[in-house]
Amino acid sequence: MGEEESLPLGAQQPKEGGGNGDEDEAKHFRDVCRSYQQYATFHDAKQRGVDGRLRRLLLASGAASFSGDGSDASEGEIIEPTVESILPPSMKPNSSESKVRQKQLLDATIQNQYFLDWVLKYSGVPTSQEFIRLRESSGGSFEWVTEEQASKVDSVLKSVARDWSAECKDERAVAYDPIIEALETHLPVKDFYGSNCVPRVAVPGSGLGRLAWEIYSRGYSVQGSDFSLPMLLASDFLLNGCGIPDEDVVGGSAPPAVSYRRFNISPWIAETKNQLSFENRVRPLIVPDVNPSSLLFAPASGESPSPEFTMLAGDFLQLYSNFLPVRDVDGTNGGQSNLRAENKFHAVACSFFLDTAPSLPHYLITIYHMLEDGGLLVSFGPLMYHWSGHGAVLPGDLDERESEESSVSSAYRRRTMHLDQRYLSSIDYTWDDLKHMVERCGFEILEENLKVPANYASDSRSMMTVSYDCAFLVARKT
Numbered sequence: 001m002g003e004e005e006s007l008p009l010g011a012q013q014p015k016e017g018g019g020n021g022d023e024d025e026a027k028h029f030r031d032v033c034r035s036y037q038q039y040a041t042f043h044d045a046k047q048r049g050v051d052g053r054l055r056r057l058l059l060a061s062g063a064a065s066f067s068g069d070g071s072d073a074s075e076g077e078i079i080e081p082t083v084e085s086i087l088p089p090s091m092k093p094n095s096s097e098s099k100v101r102q103k104q105l106l107d108a109t110i111q112n113q114y115f116l117d118w119v120l121k122y123s124g125v126p127t128s129q130e131f132i133r134l135r136e137s138s139g140g141s142f143e144w145v146t147e148e149q150a151s152k153v154d155s156v157l158k159s160v161a162r163d164w165s166a167e168c169k170d171e172r173a174v175a176y177d178p179i180i181e182a183l184e185t186h187l188p189v190k191d192f193y194g195s196n197c198v199p200r201v202a203v204p205g206s207g208l209g210r211l212a213w214e215i216y217s218r219g220y221s222v223q224g225s226d227f228s229l230p231m232l233l234a235s236d237f238l239l240n241g242c243g244i245p246d247e248d249v250v251g252g253s254a255p256p257a258v259s260y261r262r263f264n265i266s267p268w269i270a271e272t273k274n275q276l277s278f279e280n281r282v283r284p285l286i287v288p289d290v291n292p293s294s295l296l297f298a299p300a301s302g303e304s305p306s307p308e309f310t311m312l313a314g315d316f317l318q319l320y321s322n323f324l325p326v327r328d329v330d331g332t333n334g335g336q337s338n339l340r341a342e343n344k345f346h347a348v349a350c351s352f353f354l355d356t357a358p359s360l361p362h363y364l365i366t367i368y369h370m371l372e373d374g375g376l377l378v379s380f381g382p383l384m385y386h387w388s389g390h391g392a393v394l395p396g397d398l399d400e401r402e403s404e405e406s407s408v409s410s411a412y413r414r415r416t417m418h419l420d421q422r423y424l425s426s427i428d429y430t431w432d433d434l435k436h437m438v439e440r441c442g443f444e445i446l447e448e449n450l451k452v453p454a455n456y457a458s459d460s461r462s463m464m465t466v467s468y469d470c471a472f473l474v475a476r477k478t
């Protein structure tokens, strides 16, 4: 990873919800680390809650014990079904079957925590064990993260599975393969041989980093970026921390493809709904499925310089605002970008990213300016609009607006002041609107493929699968 990432993440990371100042950022970093540290404790508490419900259910229905089958019937005798007699043995809190199940769940939780602890350790942050010691010595004055913060760690584990498990290979292929093929078709690396330059590809919203890594593995220089600290902590570890130094390999040095750390994680344990079986819910996956560090120091091909791989932490519009033209004081376009052209990108490639925009026109204009002339925008994804659906204006807001100019009432402002401003500015554009804006920016559309079915961090064994009919687009800056 490049030098941008060598800063401690917490020191450079703007808060996901848009924070002000160092104090907010430091707090956000602490909260994210705490949500990692408290992961297993949260899951344990949730499971205890379920056990408590089962006990109360059995007590309320007059069960004699929480372990037997609840039937005193002699052979051949037909008895009335009761809650106790029909519940599966594994759901009766004192039964041996229930103890086996609890142990399986605990083991899966501990495996997940073990992975998260490696992530924390890699970032130089105390692990869950240190958190437990701190909790014991705190005498009760202890700060828990919120349920919402804790649930983000569950999302990280699912994203780790999406990007770095063999089980999610097909899900990745649907989104990532067309992007990679488009780059190889319209921006072949070999066209740069002898030019003393490697094609540069920006991968904004890179999540756990696999797409960025795959593009890099094809010989492109890649700059991934993301603003989510929970995601960045895990991607930093996966991309940089899984390699095992030769001296730590038992029995001496091992081939680079072999010597890397792998983890069993059970990313679906938080999903209690739509499960066909308990075994599905706790099943482990191995991550990563390839050695992410095997490429990072790839030697130059001899025909061109070595490609580079960097990751930036921050909001897309802020990170790349320096590509925007400098405007004159009177607001007219000075026509000059304040970056030298050689720093621009030959492609911006993204998956499930464009609809994260609080303002899609701003994303598109920024992408346009990030690109060299002839540069490519390659995008795959749905139009879910991350910031959509909050702060609707109601009829009364229009009736009570203070003036013709103000579109809403002060009651509206009060009602929505707790919301992130990005919810209040978000507009849902159709695919046609998006294409119109792409063309008006100055792109020529080279490829368009609509209604490509794709899943996102989805459990292939669940009874519920959300499938998006995604749009794929390749456009060239003219």
Ligand SMILES: C[S@@+](CC[C@H](N)C(=O)[O-])C[C@H]1O[C@@H](n2cnc3c(N)ncnc32)[C@H](O)[C@@H]1O
Pocket (backbone or CB within 6 Å): 162, 175, 204, 205, 206, 207, 208, 211, 225, 226, 227, 228, 231, 314, 315, 316, 317, 350, 351, 352, 353, 356, 357
């Ligand atoms: C739906 S995920 C897609 C992740 C990855 N590209 C994939 O296909 O698996 C969207 C990603 O964009 C990131 N993101 C959303 N808004 C962003 C912004 N304004 N700046 C940078 N990253 C952003 C999120 O943190 C998340 O990792």
